[in-house]
Each structure stands twice: as structure tokens, then as C-alpha cells.
Amino acid sequence: MNQQEIENLYTLMEFEASRTSPPEGFPVLPDIPAGRYTDPRFHELEKQHIWRKTWLFAAHIDELPEPGCFLVWENAGQPVLIVHTMAGEIKAFYNTCSHRGAPVMTEKSGKRSSLTCNYHGWSYNHDGELMSIRDPEDFNGLDKSCRSLISIRCERFGNLIWVNFDEQAQTLLEWLGPIAEEWQEFQFDSCRLIGRHIFDLNCNWKVAMEANTEVYHVKSIHAQTVAQTLDDRRNVNTFYPNGHGRMVAPSKKASAPRTIAPPPGIKTIDTVGPIGRECTQSYGIFPNWVSPLSNFFLPPLQFWPNGINKCRFEVWTMAADWGDGPKPDLVNMWTNEDGSELGAVLLEDTQFGEAIQRSMESYGFKGVPLSYQEARIYHWNQAADRMIGIDNIPAELRVAQVMGEEWIYPNEPRLAQASQVSAG
Numbered sequence: 001m002n003q004q005e006i007e008n009l010y011t012l013m014e015f016e017a018s019r020t021s022p023p024e025g026f027p028v029l030p031d032i033p034a035g036r037y038t039d040p041r042f043h044e045l046e047k048q049h050i051w052r053k054t055w056l057f058a059a060h061i062d063e064l065p066e067p068g069c070f071l072v073w074e075n076a077g078q079p080v081l082i083v084h085t086m087a088g089e090i091k092a093f094y095n096t097c098s099h100r101g102a103p104v105m106t107e108k109s110g111k112r113s114s115l116t117c118n119y120h121g122w123s124y125n126h127d128g129e130l131m132s133i134r135d136p137e138d139f140n141g142l143d144k145s146c147r148s149l150i151s152i153r154c155e156r157f158g159n160l161i162w163v164n165f166d167e168q169a170q171t172l173l174e175w176l177g178p179i180a181e182e183w184q185e186f187q188f189d190s191c192r193l194i195g196r197h198i199f200d201l202n203c204n205w206k207v208a209m210e211a212n213t214e215v216y217h218v219k220s221i222h223a224q225t226v227a228q229t230l231d232d233r234r235n236v237n238t239f240y241p242n243g244h245g246r247m248v249a250p251s252k253k254a255s256a257p258r259t260i261a262p263p264p265g266i267k268t269i270d271t272v273g274p275i276g277r278e279c280t281q282s283y284g285i286f287p288n289w290v291s292p293l294s295n296f297f298l299p300p301l302q303f304w305p306n307g308i309n310k311c312r313f314e315v316w317t318m319a320a321d322w323g324d325g326p327k328p329d330l331v332n333m334w335t336n337e338d339g340s341e342l343g344a345v346l347l348e349d350t351q352f353g354e355a356i357q358r359s360m361e362s363y364g365f366k367g368v369p370l371s372y373q374e375a376r377i378y379h380w381n382q383a384a385d386r387m388i389g390i391d392n393i394p395a396e397l398r399v400a401q402v403m404g405e406e407w408i409y410p411n412e413p414r415l416a417q418a419s420q421v422s423a424g
């Protein structure tokens with residue numbers, strides 16, 4: 001993040017703390033329709049358009065570190081085989097044999113010289129090409145070159161592996177836009193994986209994710225934890241293209257930075273600037289990534305639908321390369337030591353998910369009025385509708401497109417208003 005951006009954020013923090021209403025010109029946010037959390041039609045639209053067309057963070061290179069390694073990944077509801085090719089590339093295919101559709105690999109992960117289907121022994125190389133079949137003389141004129149595994153778009157951001165089921169999608173870097181540049185300081189190209197755990201929750205995936213997309217809940221839900229240190233009135237939300245967002249909130253006393261020393265075994269990422277060092281800085285990457293990035297940890301949270309009223313909550317911990325020594329003891333910043341339970345803050349965030357879902361499914365739930373503080377949720381929903389195609393959505397399930405381009409980064413109308421405040 002460049003110096004001007006940093007100064008702008010500090011200016012905006014003071015602006016947020018001093019304002020007595022939403023910023024001038026900020027639109028009134030119409031209610032988010034209830035059915036977006038409960039209506040099977042909306043769930044189906046998400047499946048067809050959001051999960052099928054966006055870049056999804058799927059794996060870390062440490063999970064398939066050498067040529068020959070593979071990983072089966074099914075979080076997005078499709079069977080995906082991610083492989084490390086003999087030439088050192090990372091590629092993804094549908095884990096669907098081109099003979100009779102069996103999964104090519106049935107183990108979760110491993111390392112093989114070839115990828116051989118268990119059903120009848122068809123064998124593929126790591127580029128997905130069909131290399132040999134059993135009893136080829138019994139197939140009349142089968143052209144192996146037409147029977148490769150079907151590939152899936154797969155790109156890397158440093159050590160992070162992303163997939164996209166849409167052949168026409170823009171590149172991952174285009175998708176991330178200005179965030180790709182901002183993330184340079186976090187050195188994703190050398191980060192290592194400490195832990196990855198997944199938990200079942202009984203609520204719509206957006207209910208779980210939205211608890212991590214605003215600070216309005218901090219004083220109630222996190223009274224004894226986050227609220228002690230986070231200055232929620234100085235929180236600054238930024239709205240990026242493609243529905244991405246960011247929050248930056250300082251700690252309560254500017255003189256007492258968030259944390260002074262890294263946890264045992266964790267190296268400081270020296271290139272991280274003052275915002276990442278001293279503030280809580282969290283990015284939302286559309287559709288399902290939320291990550292408070294700092295100079296110690298790169299720990300994304302992800303939310304995967306599992307039906308309309310259930311989801312899977314995936315928590316990652318990544319950190320700077322710790323060198324040749326053993327992996328740091330600290331299993332994970334989000335869970336207890338053995339990774340079997342969520343840690344305190346995430347338990348606070350998820351504790352009401354099931355009750356909220358039940359309550360949302362009642363006749364009494366009509367929609368969600370969002371405050372200015374919660375506007376990143378609205379911004380996400382606007383982007384979702386554009387991705388689905390507004391005309392594809394039943395009118396009663398749409399959100400109005402009220403947040404115009406003027407509120408989308410790099411536009412920042414609040415800066416001019418901040419200078420009026422300080423001049424006045």
C-alpha cells in the first residue's frame with residue numbers, strides 16, 4: 001500500500017469517528033430481501049452463476065509441493081482434481097474419468113507417477129492426457145487424444161491456487177484488480193501453510209460470512225474479546241470493483257499497536273506497512289473469502305454452501321516461511337490446538353448462526369435493513385446480482401443497484417468531505 005493510501009486511510013478513520021450521520025450522498029440502502037437466505041430459487045441462481053463463474057481459492061502449494069502430487073477438492077460442489085505436473089505447473093481437471101465417469105482419484109491427496117482410474121484402469125498423465133487403456137484392442141478406433149480429462153481454469157496468486165469453472169472468466173489478476181497490487185506487501189509468493197480446517201454450520205453460508213463483513217456486531221458479540229481492542233468507530237470500509245471489499249480499523253489506543261511481537265515460531269513479514277501492522281485490516285474477496293491480513297498471519301476464512309440452510313466454514317492459517325525447521329507449534333490461529341474446535345472469537349461469531357437461520361425461515365422475517373457501517377454487505381449483494389444477471393432474478397429477490405461507481409475504489413468521496421471537516 002503506497003504512502004498516499006496510508007495517509008488517506010488515517011484521514012478517513014478520523015472522518016468516520018467524527019461524522020454524525022452517513023457521509024453526504026451515501027445512498028439509503030433498501031432492505032436485502034429475506035429470500036436470498038431462504039429461497040431455493042436464489043440458492044440455485046448462486047450455484048449457476050456465482051460458484052460457476054468466480055475465482056475460488058482452493059489450495060495452497062504446500063498441499064501439493066512436488067511434481068506428481070495431487071489433491072481432490074470438492075468444496076464448490078464439483079469434483080476437482082488439482083495436480084502438480086512433471087513440468088512444475090499447477091493444473092486442475094474435473095476428477096471425472098473420460099471412460100464411464102468414475103472419479104479418477106479416490107484418495108484425498110497423494111503423489112503418483114500417473115493418475116489411474118480405479119474402475120477399469122485408464123491412466124492419465126498429470127497434464128490430463130489419456131496415456132493408456134486396458135484391452136485397447138476391444139475399442140474400435142478409440143482416439144486417446146480426444147479423451148483427456150476436462151480441464152478447469154487454475155491460476156496462482158503466489159503460493160495460493162485458485163480455480164474458476166468458467167472458461168471465459170477474466171484472469172485471476174484482473175479479477176482481484178487493485179487488491180493484487182496492495183497484496184504485494186504480504187508476500188503471498190513465499191507464505192507457508194500452517195493449518196486448514198473445516199467446520200459444519202447450520203445456516204446459510206451468507207449468514208456466516210456476513211458476521212465477518214461488518215464491525216457493527218463487535219460490541220454485542222465480542223464484548224469481552226475484539227471490542228476490548230478494536231476501535232469500531234474508526235473503521236473504514238472500502239468498496240472495490242467485482243464486489244470485493246476491505247475494512248481497516250485501528251486499535252483503541254493509537255499508541256498501543258495491535259501486537260508487538262510475533263507469536264512463537266512465527267516470522268514477521270517485514271514488508272507489511274503500518275496499516276497491516278497496527279490495524280485490523282480485513283479483505284473480502286467475492287464471493288466467499290474474508291481475511292484479516294497482518295504482518296504475522298495470512299489467515300483467510302471461507303464459506304461454502306452445503307444446501308440452502310447449511311454451510312461449511314473453512315479456516316486457514318498461513319504465515320511467512322519459517323525456514324528448514326519444523327512447522328511452528330501453533331496449529332492455527334482460528335482453532336483450538338488440535339484443530340477440532342473453533343477458537344473463542346469465531347465461536348462468538350458463529351454461535352447464533354443456526355438460530356438466525358431458523359428465525360429467518362419464519363413468516364416474520366421480511367428483509368434486512370443495513371446501516372452505513374454494514375454497507376460492504378450491500379456492495380457484495382449488488383455485485384452478486386450483476387454476476388447472476390439482474391434479469392435472471394425474480395423481482396422480489398433482487399437488490400436495487402443504489403451504490404454507484406462514485407463509491408467504488410479508487411473513487412473516494414469521503415476524502416473531500418473529510419477535508420471540509422478538518423477545514424471547518
Ligand code: FES
Pocket residue numbers: 097098099100101102117118119120121122
Ligand atoms: S470409469 Fe475410469 S476407467 Fe472406466
Ligand SMILES: [Fe+2]
Pocket residue numbers: 211212217218221222349
Ligand atoms: Fe465477529
